[in-house]
Amino acid sequence: MADEPAPEILDRLLGPMDQTPFLAAAGLVLDEVTMDKLVGHIDLGPEHHQPFGIVHGGVYATAVETIASIAAGLSAVDDGLTVVGVHNSTHFTASMTEGRVDVVATPVVRGRTQQLWNVDITRASDGRLVATGQLRLQNVAPRG
Numbered sequence: 001m002a003d004e005p006a007p008e009i010l011d012r013l014l015g016p017m018d019q020t021p022f023l024a025a026a027g028l029v030l031d032e033v034t035m036d037k038l039v040g041h042i043d044l045g046p047e048h049h050q051p052f053g054i055v056h057g058g059v060y061a062t063a064v065e066t067i068a069s070i071a072a073g074l075s076a077v078d079d080g081l082t083v084v085g086v087h088n089s090t091h092f093t094a095s096m097t098e099g100r101v102d103v104v105a106t107p108v109v110r111g112r113t114q115q116l117w118n119v120d121i122t123r124a125s126d127g128r129l130v131a132t133g134q135l136r137l138q139n140v141a142p143r144g
Contacts, residue, residue, distance in 0.1 A: 028062075041124065043100050044101060046098075061090040065135055070105075071105045081140060083140065088135050091132050
């Protein structure tokens with residue numbers, strides 16, 4: 001599998017990305033998939049708002065958890081493993097009401113039993129950091 005390009009591994013693991021219900025509900029679209037970086041975006045709007053009219057922090061925490069989990073899963077698949085998140089730390093640095101954000105995941109540590117990934121979420125229009133997070137994951141044997 002190591003010779004197989006990351007997008008093909010991803011399609012085989014998750015199915016076509018446009019048919020993954022959770023990604024569709026979150027609005028997360030993957031734009032670039034490599035073994036060392038995942039890049040995506042979310043077009044934010046009223047469907048992402050909390051009661052006070054700004055984007056809910058859970059949207060950003062979801063983006064951190066989702067994109068880092070996919071990235072870590074790609075790293076673990078050669079060993080026949082899957083991953084589960086064990087700690088998500090997401091910091092909110094700027095509020096938004098609408099517009100595109102870019103979501104970029106990069107590895108900090110890809111160990112035998114655990115992985116740690118950084119995720120930055122920036123406003124596409126000016127590059128301002130909107131949220132940043134880290135996701136720690138455990139590499140585990142798949143159930144079933």
